Amino acid sequence: MCTTCGCGHGETKIEGHAHDHDHEHGHDHHHGHDHNPYAPARRHGHSHAPGMTQSRMLKIEQDILSKNDAYARENRAFLAGRRVFALNLVSSPGSGKTTLLCKTIGMLKGKSAVAVIEGDQQTSNDAERIRATGAPAIQINTGKGCHLDAHMVGHAMRQLDLPERSLLMIENVGNLVCPAAFDLGEAHKVVILSVTEGEDKPLKYPDMFRAADLMLLNKCDLLPHLDFDVDQAIESARRVNPAIRVMRVSATTGEGMGDWLAWLEQRH
């Protein structure tokens, strides 16, 4: 178990950050969250059944995900300190997130430094694909876990030596359900839907499309070969999230990539 913060249970593995021994590494994060960040609970004791075991109620009033949210706040402050713009990329498996990232990194070469945190249950294949572009990347393997959480991402982002004003892309585990609920400290969630999937995915997995600020409709170069109805897909997304922005892109042909880069540069 990690002696600094008590982490290290479970099967999560972060490249270069061994978690299966009592490590006493000297990284300087984690001040803050292991003193208790929560207000002390108020006691308002009353006994229930006279003559039986004395029990009383203790007010807690805390969000179940408050621990994750506290880590996310720390991550956000860490990123703000370096003026790093972070995005959390979410989609089903196979939507083309990694290809889109490689293309984006290539097009930003010489303009913006990009670093990547890759989340997958197993293998470091995706991080290796990113590193082949020349960008730094760290792979997090969640083991049995189905999403990245703010704690593991906090460890990974501190290992990447993020330069001032750089971009951090966090590629979440391919899953349209659980990652919606976990704030990682990002500026925006970006959902990628590929045209080889169904137009009604936003209706089937509304939480994710509601949590995202931007939807990239990827693999648009394949549209001539498919029955995919773009308007219907956009309408489905707007039905769950009236404010979502939508861009049609193809990481393969480069179509629409200019709009995506302009969106990045505007906010960065």
Place this chain on the structure above:
Amino acid sequence: MHEMSLAEGILQLIEETARREQVNRVSAVCLEIGQLASVEVESLRFCFDAVVKGSVADGARLEIIDVPGTGWCLDCSEAVPMTDKLSGCPRCGGYRVQVTGGTEMRVKELEIE
């Protein structure tokens, strides 16, 4: 959606409180779960019972308070009740409704001995 992670989050809050307040046993846990929080309550109960085994809350009763869903219809400019996130506005039938309440997932209180 990820009821096992939620159950583990609940246990963390229980254990932190138990340490701080020097509680030996938690006999009941009261949660507030919004109708629009996408939590499968039966699955959460199952996961909760599994993760609290061997902890201060082993065998604890789980009480869940249902919080109704509410939204704001952008077209009617009015607060409206929502039973699910895709049901649309009950007044105009449109879908430009933003969720304003019923997404909470909170540990409200613990019964301790």
